[in-house]
Amino acid sequence: MNPSIIKQLFRKKIFKKFINILMCHGQKIKAELILYQILTKLKITENNPLATLFLAIKNASPVLILKKLKRRKKVKIIPRIISKKKQISCGIVNLIKNTKKNKKVKMHIQLYEEIIKASNNTGSIVELKKQIYTSAFENKLSVKFNKQIN
Secondary structure (H helix, E strand, O other): OOHHHHHHHHOOHHHHHHHHHHOOOOOHHHHHHHHHHHHHHHHHHOOOHHHHHHHHHHHHOOOEEEEEEEEOOEEEEEEEEOOHHHHHHHHHHHHHHHHOOOOOOOHHHHHHHHHHHHHOOOOHHHHHHHHHHHHHHHOHHHHHHHHHHO
């Protein structure tokens, strides 16, 4: 990929968000390097690396989150619908969290594999998303409870 094209891509909001979430201890150059390595590796193996990356983020992002609500010493888990901006953030965080588990393999290789799995709608990220949805379905009575209070 051409370096000028990459600089233009890094100016986009989703790439800025990806780099900021990936960044650890203020090392933005390392985060940019990891993203660059992932994009070049995706360019070699996939036809369109940007479409693969966006599809992986979309497949990893949940529509619901589970909030805990404490009422009179009882904790209720309430599913809440989140905005598109928060969905993208949660998707990127889910991708990065699943890659940080194994410290023996380099970060860009792990993240590349997770992106490929997420773009194919397989892997641990999709399983995590399904768990959130099943627990939200189990706690759907709490949503009615929440509507009555508000």
